[in-house]
């Protein structure tokens with residue numbers, strides 16, 4: 001993928017990450033003695049214990065989404081961004097445009113969701 005496209009997706013992912021962290025930060029503050037600074041810095045510290053704690057605080061959907069966003073940012077860094085994690089095919093540009101944090105191509109997404117449905121009964 002071209003560098004300017006990667007930069008574009010990185011920007012969008014960072015924005016999404018910040019949004020999620022802020023949302024989670026607000027709700028997680030209740031009954032917590034976190035300092036404001038730790039919340040603000042969170043976006044820059046994807047792998048800290050704080051982040052792991054926040055993953056725990058998140059609802060299932062948001063937690064998964066934030067995890068996928070962080071993982072997509074890592075993939076931009078290691079050069080695997082835009083490839084399906086299951087079949088390694090290139091994920092359609094349209095799909096990435098709509099979901100920059102997508103882990104799978106559209107076909108594998110269906111299969112994975114079906115498998116999850118079976119697993120959770």
Ligand SMILES: [Zn+2]
Pocket residue numbers: 084085086087088089104105106107108109
């Ligand atoms: Zn695939």
